[in-house]
Amino acid sequence: MTLTLPRRSRARTAALLALVLLAASACADDGPAAGSGGTVKIGLLASLSGTYQSVGKDIRDGFQLYLSGHDGKLGGRTVELVVADEGNGAATAVPAATKLLKQDRVVALTGVVGGGSVAAVYPLLNETKVPFVGSNGRPELKDVSRVWHTSYLSDEPGEAIAAHVRDDVKGSVYAIGPDYQGGWDELRGFTEAFAAAGGKLANPDGKTTFTPFPATTNFTPYFARIKASGADAVYTFYAGGAAVDFVKQYAQSEIKDVPLYAAGFLTEGGVLDAQGDAARDIYSVLNYSPDLDNAENREFVAAWKAEHDGSPTTYAMASYDAAAVLDRAIAAAGDDATPEKINAAIGQLGQIASPRGTWQFSPTTHAPVQKWYLRQVRQDGRALSNTVVGDLATVGG
Amino acid sequence: MPVDPYVVPALDGVAYGLLVFVAAAGLVLCFGVAGILNLAHGTLFAVGGYTAAALLDGSWPSLALALAVGVAAATAAGALVAVLLTRVAAAGHLTQALLTFGVALAGGSLLVAAFGPDDPPVRVPAALDGSVAVAGHRYAAYRLVFIVVAAVLAGLLHLVVRRTRAGMLVRAAVDDAEMVATLGVSPAAVRVGVLAAAGALAGAAGVLGAPIIGPGPDTADAVLLLSLVVVVLGGLGSTTGTLLAALAVGQIQTLGVALAPSAAPFLLFAAMAVVLAVRARGLATTRTAT
Numbered sequence: 196m197t198l199t200l201p202r203r204s205r206a207r208t209a210a211l212l213a214l215v216l217l218a219a220s221a222c223a224d225d226g227p228a229a230g231s232g233g234t235v236k237i238g239l240l241a242s243l244s245g246t247y248q249s250v251g252k253d254i255r256d257g258f259q260l261y262l263s264g265h266d267g268k269l270g271g272r273t274v275e276l277v278v279a280d281e282g283n284g285a286a287t288a289v290p291a292a293t294k295l296l297k298q299d300r301v302v303a304l305t306g307v308v309g310g311g312s313v314a315a316v317y318p319l320l321n322e323t324k325v326p327f328v329g330s331n332g333r334p335e336l337k338d339v340s341r342v343w344h345t346s347y348l349s350d351e352p353g354e355a356i357a358a359h360v361r362d363d364v365k366g367s368v369y370a371i372g373p374d375y376q377g378g379w380d381e382l383r384g385f386t387e388a389f390a391a392a393g394g395k396l397a398n399p400d401g402k403t404t405f406t407p408f409p410a411t412t413n414f415t416p417y418f419a420r421i422k423a424s425g426a427d428a429v430y431t432f433y434a435g436g437a438a439v440d441f442v443k444q445y446a447q448s449e450i451k452d453v454p455l456y457a458a459g460f461l462t463e464g465g466v467l468d469a470q471g472d473a474a475r476d477i478y479s480v481l482n483y484s485p486d487l488d489n490a491e492n493r494e495f496v497a498a499w500k501a502e503h504d505g506s507p508t509t510y511a512m513a514s515y516d517a518a519a520v521l522d523r524a525i526a527a528a529g530d531d532a533t534p535e536k537i538n539a540a541i542g543q544l545g546q547i548a549s550p551r552g553t554w555q556f557s558p559t560t561h562a563p564v565q566k567w568y569l570r571q572v573r574q575d576g577r578a579l580s581n582t583v584v585g586d587l588a589t590v591g592g
Numbered sequence: 593m594p595v596d597p598y599v600v601p602a603l604d605g606v607a608y609g610l611l612v613f614v615a616a617a618g619l620v621l622c623f624g625v626a627g628i629l630n631l632a633h634g635t636l637f638a639v640g641g642y643t644a645a646a647l648l649d650g651s652w653p654s655l656a657l658a659l660a661v662g663v664a665a666a667t668a669a670g671a672l673v674a675v676l677l678t679r680v681a682a683a684g685h686l687t688q689a690l691l692t693f694g695v696a697l698a699g700g701s702l703l704v705a706a707f708g709p710d711d712p713p714v715r716v717p718a719a720l721d722g723s724v725a726v727a728g729h730r731y732a733a734y735r736l737v738f739i740v741v742a743a744v745l746a747g748l749l750h751l752v753v754r755r756t757r758a759g760m761l762v763r764a765a766v767d768d769a770e771m772v773a774t775l776g777v778s779p780a781a782v783r784v785g786v787l788a789a790a791g792a793l794a795g796a797a798g799v800l801g802a803p804i805i806g807p808g809p810d811t812a813d814a815v816l817l818l819s820l821v822v823v824v825l826g827g828l829g830s831t832t833g834t835l836l837a838a839l840a841v842g843q844i845q846t847l848g849v850a851l852a853p854s855a856a857p858f859l860l861f862a863a864m865a866v867v868l869a870v871r872a873r874g875l876a877t878t879r880t881a882t
Contacts, residue, residue, distance in 0.1 A: 246809060248709045374857070407857040412805055412814060415604040416850035423597035436711040436808045443806075447723045447732035449600060469713040 235272040235525060235532060238279065238295035240316070241306040245283035246435070249465050250308050250510050254330050256503065257514030258305065261522070264498055269518065270525025270532065277301060281308055285315035292316040296323045302525075302534050303328060305517045310334035310349075310377065317342070326538035328521060330514040334376075339561040341538055345516040346509075347482055348562050348591070349377055352458040353385025353432070355567035355590045356480035358392045360385075360456050366427030367397035368456075371417060373408035373433055381432035381458050389430075397426035412440050418448040426450075432458040439469045446473035454478065462572050462581055464508040474572045474579060482563070483509040483551040484570050484583045492550035506580065507550075516549045523547075557591050564591035600729045601850040602843070607735040609842020610742035611804055613835050614797040615815050616822035617749055618670075618790030621762070624828035627769075628787070629685055631692040632673055634816030635699040636666045636791045640798020641807030642703055645712035648802075652717050662799035663792050669699070670791020674784040700812050711808035734803050741800060749793070750831050762786060821860060825867050 239258055242251030255278060267273055277299045279291035288307070295301050296319055303326050307313050310332035320327050320341055329344045336342055360368060370386055372378040382403045386396065398404055399420075406417060421429060429450070433441045438461045445455060459481025462474050485496050485506035495515060499507040507515075520541060525532050527540035546553050554565035566589045570581040615637050622630045643662035648654050673695055680687045715721070720734040753759040764772045765782050773779050794815075798807070805811060818841060826837030844863050849856045 246709070404853055406853075409810060410814075410857065413604070413608060413845060416601040416846045416848075417853065419597050419601045419850045420853065436806070436810060439711050439713075439806065443803075444732075447730070447734075449730045451723065451730065465710040469711050471713055471715075 233272050234275055235269065236275045236277060236299060236301045237269070237521065238277050238292075238299060238301035238304045239306045240279050240281050240288060240292055240295060240304060240312075242282060242308040243278070243280040245287075247281075247283070247308045250331065250508075251281060251306075253464065253508050253510040254306050254308065254514040257330070257507070257511030258518045260495075260498055260502065260511070261515045261518035264494075265522065269522040270528070272525060272532065281306070281312050284309050285311050288312035289315050289319070292319055296320070296325055301325065302532060303521055303537055305521065306330055306514065307332055313342075323534075325534045326541060328517045328541070330517045331510060333562060342561055343520070343541055343556060344562045345520060346513045346562070347565070348560065349380035350384025350387075351590045352480045352482075352567065353381055353383070353430070354388040355588045356430075356456060356458075356569065357385050357388035357394065359480075359569060359585075359587055360428065360430060361389060361392040361394040364394075364428040364454065367395045367425070368428045368430050369397040369421045369424055369426035370403040371421070371429065371431050372403060372405060373411070373437060374405035375408045377434075378405060378408060378432060382430075385430050385432075385458075397421070397424040399424060409437060411437065414441050414444045415448065418445065418450050421453070422449045426453060428454045428456060430456045431461065434460040434463075435466065438462070438466045442466075442470040442477065443473045456480075459509065459570060459581070462570075464510070467572065467579060467581070471579070475574075477572045478584075479570050479572075479581065480567050480587055481509055481570060481581070482565050482567055483512045484568055484581050486575070486580065486583055487550065487552065487568070489550070489552060491548050495550040505578075509551075512550050516547065516551075519549065520544065520547065554591075560591070562591060564589065596728075598847060598850055599727055600731055601846040603726065603731060603739075604735065605843035605846035606839065607739045607742070607804065607842070608846055609839035610739060610746060611797060611801040612818050612822060612841050613838030614742055614745055614749075614793055615801065616819035616826075616838055617746075617831065617834055618793035618797075619816075619819040620823055620826065620828060620831075620834045621786050621793075622790045623823060627685075628677060628783070629689050629692070630673060630787065630790065631689055631816060632669075632696040632699060633692075633790065633794055633819055634812035634814070635696045635703070636669050636794035637798040637801075637805075637815040638700070638703055638807055638812040639666045639669055640795040641714075641802045641805070641811055642707050642712070642798075643795075644799040644802035645714045645807050646707070648715045648717075650715045650718045650721070652719075655717055659796065659799050663795040666795025666798065667788050667792040670794070671784055671788040673791075674787035677783075677787075678780065696812060696816070700809065703807075703812075704809055707807070709809060711806055714802040714806055716803045738800060738804065745796065746831075746835060750835075753831055758785070821864055824864055 239255060241254040242248050262274055277295055279295050281288040281291060295304060305328045307329050308331050313329060313332045314334040317336060326341050331346050333344045333346060333348055370382055372382040386403055445451060456478045459479040462477055462479050467474055496507060523544055524537050524540040528536035546555050552566050554563045557564050567587040568583045569585040569587050571584045572579050573582040575582060619630060619633045622628050640662035643665060644658045647658035647661060673692060676691060677688060680691055716734045720737055722733050723730040724733045724736060753762060761777060761782060769779055822834060822837045822841055825840060826833035844859050848859045
C-alpha cells in the first residue's frame with residue numbers, strides 16, 4: 196500500500212534524528228540535578244497531537260492542576276515543567292524524550308500515553324539514569340528499577356472484575372476484544388481470573404474472540420455470533436473510536452438486552468459523550484470514578500471543574516498522582532535532589548493518598564496496588580456519568 | 593448449518609455494501625472518466641460525516657439541512673481538487689496521487705483542528721433511533737431505512753449515467769476522450785464536473801452513512817481503502833460492476849466475518865487477490881460494456 200510509505204519514511208527520519216541527537220549529546224559529562232536556586236526541572240511527555248491527543252491533554256492538564264494547586268512547587272522547589280509532544284508513538288516519542296533528557300536535563304520524566312512509546316524511551320532512561328513516573332502506558336519491562344507507574348497494568352481491570360462477573364451472571368460469558376497487545380492483555384486478565392473463579396466462557400472454542408484492530412468498525416457480525424452462542428453476558432475491552440462503534444451498535448443489536456461488562460475505558464472520558472444513551476447501564480471496572488467519596492477526590496474534582504468542562508478522567512487522575520508522587524519524593528530527597536536520590540525516595544513513599552483512594556507502589560512491578568471499582572453508566576444531572584456502584588478486588592503487584 | 597444467526601449479518605451486508613457503493617461510485621467516476629486517482633476521496637466522505645455530526649440534532653429538518661450542507665461542502669471540495677489538479681492533469685498518475693494524498697493529509701488535519709480529535713456523536717432522527725423486528729431479529733431502524741434510500745440513490749445514479757446527456761458524455765469520455773474533445777466538449781470541464789459530482793456522492797454518503805461509518809480521524813483512510821478495493825473488484829466505468837463489487841465487499845465484511853471470524857483480518861484482501869488472479873479486469877464487465 197502506498198499509503199504506509201510516507202509514515203514509514205517519517206519514522207526513519209525520526210530515528211535518524213534521534214541518532215544524531217544521541218551522538219551530539221553523548222559527550223555531555225555531569226548528570227542533571229536540581230538547580231541550587233531551588234528550582235527543579237521536570238519533563239512531561241504526552242500525546243498532544245495525533246490519535247491519543249485527548250488522553251495526552253488530560254495527562255498534561257492533570258499534572259498542571261496539581262502544580263497550580265501547590266503554588267507551582269513540588270517538594271518545596273519551584274518546578275520548571277518542560278512539556279514535549281509524544282505524537283502517535285515511538286517514532287515521535289524518542290526524539291522528544293531525547294530532548295527532555297539530554298538537552299533540558301530534567302531530573303524526572305512523567306506522562307507517556309502509549310506502551311510502545313514507553314518501551315522505546317526505556318533505553319534512554321537507563322542511559323541517563325533519570326527516574327520515570329509514568330501515568331498511562333506500561334509495557335512489559337525487564338528491569339523497573341527506575342520505572343514507576345501511577346496507572347495500572349493492562350491485565351488488572353479484567354482480573355479485578357472477574358469474580359464479580361462470575362457471581363453476578365448466572366451462566367456463560369462471551370469474551371471479545373481488539374486484536375493487539377493491549378486487547379490481549381486486557382482480555383487475558385479477565386479470562387484467566389474468570390476461569391480460576393469457576394466461570395465458563397460462551398465462546399464456541401472456549402477462547403476470546405479478537406476483532407481486527409483498528410480495521411473493525413462494524414460489529415454486527417460478531418453480535419450475531421454472540422447471539423448464537425447463547426451467552427448470558429458479554430465482557431469486553433475497547434477504547435477510543437472502536438468503543439463508540441461497539442457500544443452504539445450493541446444498543447441497537449439483537450443482544451441489546453444481554454448485560455455488558457467492560458474494562459472502564461469502554462465508557463471513559465470523551466467516548467461516553469459520543470456514545471450517549473447507547474452506553475446507559477453498561478458495567479465497567481476502573482481504578483477511578485469522579486464521584487468517589489473521599490476528601491482528596493472532592494478537592495481534585497472541584498479544582499478540575501473550575502478549569503475544565505466535564506469531569507476528570509482516570510488519565511488526568513493518574514497524572515495528578517504522578518505529580519503527588521514527585522512532590523513527596525523531591526521533598527524526601529533533600530537539598531540535593533539528584534535523579535538517583537529522587538528515584539530512591541520514590542521507593543520509600545509507602546501509602547499515597549489519592550483521589551482514587553489510598554494506594555502504594557508494588558515493590559516488584561513498581562505499579563500501584565490499588566482498589567478497583569464497579570461502575571455503571573447512569574444519569575447524573577443532565578449528563579451520563581460512570582457512577583460507582585460497588586468496590587471490587589484490590590489488585591496489583 | 594442453521595441459517596438463522598446469519599440473517600442479520602446478511603441484511604447488514606446489504607446496508608454496508610450500498611453505503612460503500614455510494615462512497616466508491618465517485619471514485620470510480622474520477623478514475624474511470626478523468627483518469628485521476630483521487631486519494632482525497634475519503635476526506636470528502638469525512639467532510640459529509642463531520643457535517644452530519646455537527647448539524648444533526650435528532651429532527652428531520654436537521655437531516656435535510658445536513659444533507660444539503662454536506663453535499664454542497666463536499667462538492668465544493670471536489671471541485672477544488674479538480675482545480676488543483678489542472679496543472680498536473682497530464683503529469684501521470686503518480687504526480688496526481690501525490691497531490692491528492694497531500695490534499696487528503698492537509699484536509700484531514702483541518703477537519704481534526706475544526707472538529708477535535710475524538711469521534712463526534714451522530715444523532716439520527718428520533719423516529720429512526722431504535723431497532724425494529726426483521727424476521728424475528730432486532731435490526732437498527734436507521735440502517736433499514738438507509739438500505740432503501742441508498743438503493744434509490746444507486747438507481748438514480750444508474751439512470752443519470754445511462755440516460756442523460758451528462759451521463760452520455762461521461763461514458764463517452766470513458767470510451768474515447770479524444771473523440772469527445774473533437775466534438776467540442778472540453779475534457780477539463782468534464783473533469784471538473786466529474787470530480788464535483790464525485791464529491792457530491794461522497795458528501796451524500798458521508799452524511800447519510802455517518803451513523804454507520806461515523807466521522808473521525810480514521811474515517812477518511814478507511815473509506816478510501818474500501819473504495820479502492822471496490823475499484824479493483826468492480827473494474828472501471830461500469831456502475832453495475834461497482835454495485836456488485838460494493839455489495840460483495842459489504843457481505844465479506846459482515847456475513848464473511850460472521851461465518852469465519854478468525855479469518856476476518858484478511859478476508860477482504862484475500863477476496864481481492866482471488867478476483868485479480870482470476871479476472872484482472874474486475875468482477876462484472878469490461879471497460880466498454882455498461
